[in-house]
Structure formats: structure tokens, C-alpha cells
Amino acid sequence: MPVPILLVTGFLGAGKTTVVNHLLAHAGGRRIAAVVNDFGAINIDAELIAGASDGVVSLSNGCICCSLEGDLLRTLATLLRRNPRPDYIVIETSGVADPADIVRNLMDPVILREALLETVLCVMDAATPLAALDDALLRAQLRAADIVALSKLDLADEGTDVRMREAIRAQRVPAVVVDAKHGEIPTALLFPAGVDRAPAPREPGPKRPAEERFETLSWTSERPISLPRLQRAIGRLAPKLARAKGLFETVEQPGRLTVFQFAGGRATLAPGEAPAAGVPRNRIVFIAELGVLSKAELDGIMEACVAGGEGS
Numbered sequence: 001m002p003v004p005i006l007l008v009t010g011f012l013g014a015g016k017t018t019v020v021n022h023l024l025a026h027a028g029g030r031r032i033a034a035v036v037n038d039f040g041a042i043n044i045d046a047e048l049i050a051g052a053s054d055g056v057v058s059l060s061n062g063c064i065c066c067s068l069e070g071d072l073l074r075t076l077a078t079l080l081r082r083n084p085r086p087d088y089i090v091i092e093t094s095g096v097a098d099p100a101d102i103v104r105n106l107m108d109p110v111i112l113r114e115a116l117l118e119t120v121l122c123v124m125d126a127a128t129p130l131a132a133l134d135d136a137l138l139r140a141q142l143r144a145a146d147i148v149a150l151s152k153l154d155l156a157d158e159g160t161d162v163r164m165r166e167a168i169r170a171q172r173v174p175a176v177v178v179d180a181k182h183g184e185i186p187t188a189l190l191f192p193a194g195v196d197r198a199p200a201p202r203e204p205g206p207k208r209p210a211e212e213r214f215e216t217l218s219w220t221s222e223r224p225i226s227l228p229r230l231q232r233a234i235g236r237l238a239p240k241l242a243r244a245k246g247l248f249e250t251v252e253q254p255g256r257l258t259v260f261q262f263a264g265g266r267a268t269l270a271p272g273e274a275p276a277a278g279v280p281r282n283r284i285v286f287i288a289e290l291g292v293l294s295k296a297e298l299d300g301i302m303e304a305c306v307a308g309g310e311g312s
């Protein structure tokens with residue numbers, strides 16, 4: 001029997017990793033292998049997958065849909081050679097990926113014999129401005145989906161759910177739309193095939209030029225960050241950012257990492273693990289539309305956040 005693949009797509013910061021984490025936490029004894037892909041040199045997502053171990057394989061340095069076709073296929077082949085073989089494979093794409101390109105990659109004859117795309121899930125921030133649904137990338141992600149999961153409904157105004165469902169329907173998206181507060185989607189919905197049924201192969205769709213709209217800037221440092229200064233820095237950077245995430249140590253809480261997230265215009269901090277050896281203590285990835293934020297400007301603003309930095 002081919003191993004069913006779940007492809008998780010959705011715009012930058014929509015809540016894809018949160019869905020994958022929920023799925024892995026509720027695996028119920030199934031062996032689920034996760035392949036996560038970040039758009040950037042530092043693969044933060046692999047670290048944000050709770051209890052990431054040998055079950056999570058990360059692809060960094062680009063977006064699966066364009067530059068890493070070979071890498072994705074090699075990674076899948078390695079996963080499929082594992083003994084015991086995974087029961088399911090989840091591929092989390094980067095937020096700038098067009099899923100049609102990945103669907104086409106998965107039609108590789110060698111992979112097809114052993115693994116088949118079962119479900120394409122598009123995670124969508126419920127508070128996404130309705131006008132953004134006209135964006136070509138977002139539309140491609142929605143159109144490829146079998147299931148659209150509305151995230152962050154807990155943060156949305158009353159009526160958002162209904163408005164968003166109507167807007168998605170107006171785009172003639174054939175998918176089922178479900179709520180996914182904090183990544184909660186029933187596993188049975190994502191992997192509906194019984195053991196006696198192989199998922200059907202699907203149409204790969206037309207080839208599109210790779211998206212070249214966003215760029216990733218990384219910032220690393222060894223000195224702890226001051227929280228009030230970080231707040232000021234994020235205030236200055238926010239208008240230019242599509243997404244940011246990272247791990248760092250603060251002056252206020254030495255010896256522990258803090259997980260930083262900036263998505264949908266909202267910044268959050270959460271406690272993380274102890275710092276790992278061999279990697280910089282502070283690692284933040286910033287994603288912006290091409291040409292909007294320079295590395296020099298970013299470095300200037302971020303260096304002012306570390307103890308002993310400018311403005312201390």
C-alpha cells in the first residue's frame with residue numbers, strides 16, 4: 001500500500017506548523033513523518049515542531065516548490081526506506097509555495113509507487129483581509145486545497161467565520177472549509193483513506209513561474225536581547241514585515257530561549273527550551289516583500305536590541 005501524504009499549504013504565518021504540531025500530538029500510535037520546509041537559511045520550523053526528533057525532516061534554504069525539487073524527492077525516498085515505514089507523511093510547505101508545483105513534483109514515478117498525495121490542506125488565517133483573497137499566490141493555495149482550515153478564529157471578530165467562508169466560496173474553491181482553532185483538525189479528516197484503499201493519483205495542474213516576491217533576512221547573535229528594546233525594534237520593523245519568527249535568549253530570562261512569532265501583524269512571545277549547543281543563541285528570520293527591507297537596516301535595528309548594543 002502506498003503511504004498517504006498530507007500536503008499542508010497556506011500563506012506565511014497562517015498556522016501551518018500549529019496544525020502539524022497538533023496532528024503529531026494526536027497521532028494516536030500512527031507513525032507520522034513530517035517534512036518541514038522554511039523559506040530562508042535558518043529552518044526555525046523544525047525546531048518549533050514539538051518534540052522534533054528523527055520523525056521530522058527539515059529542508060532549509062529555499063522553497064520546496066521551486067529550488068528544492070530534488071531535495072524533497074530525496075527526502076521522501078529516505079523516509080520511505082525507513083524500517084518500519086511511516087504510516088503517513090506530512091509535508092509542510094513554506095508560506096510562499098504554490099502547491100500545484102509540489103503536487104507536480106509528487107508525480108515522480110519512483111515516489112508514486114510508494115507514496116500518494118491523499119489530502120491538500122490550506123490553512124488560512126481567518127482574519128486575512130478579504131481583499132487579500134485576490135492575491136495570486138493565496139488563490140493558488142486555496143484552489144489546490146481539498147480542505148481549507150480557518151485558523152485564529154479565537155482572535156477574530158464575531159461574524160468573521162461566516163464572512164470568510166462566503167469569500168472562499170465566492171472564489172469557487174471546491175474545498176471543504178473547517179474551523180481549526182490552535183491547529184485542531186480531526187486526524188480522520190486529514191487521512192480519510194482506510195487501510196484497504198489507496199489514495200487516487202491527481203492532476204498536477206499547469207506549470208507556473210516560481211514566485212519571486214519575498215526575501216528572507218536572517219539575524220543571529222550571541223548576546224541576550226532586551227525585551228523592551230525588542231518591542232521598539234518590532235514596532236519599527238512591523239510595517240515592512242510579512243512574517244518573522246525566531247528563538248533568542250533575553251536579558252530578563254537568561255538560560256532559557258524565548259520563541260518569537262510575528263504573523264498577521266501580531267507579535268507574540270512564548271517560553272522555549274534551553275539554548276542548544278553549536279548554534280547561535282539568537283536566531284530570527286524576517287520575511288519581507290523583495291526590496292522593502294535591507295540587511296543593513298535590519299542589522300542596525302536588531303543590534304540595538306542586544307545588551308551592550310547601540311542605545312544601551
Ligand SMILES: Nc1nc2c(ncn2[C@@H]2O[C@H](COP(=O)(O)OP(=O)(O)OP(=O)(O)O)[C@@H](O)[C@H]2O)c(=O)[nH]1
Nearest residue numbers: 012013014015016017018095151152181182261263
Ligand atoms: N490565537 C491563535 N494563534 C494561532 C492559531 N494558529 C496559529 N497561531 C499562531 O500564529 C503564529 C504563526 O503560526 P505558525 O503555525 O507558525 O504559522 P505557519 O503557517 O507555520 O508559518 P510559516 O511557516 O512561517 O509560514 C504563531 O504565533 C501561532 O501560535 C490559532 O488558531 N489561534
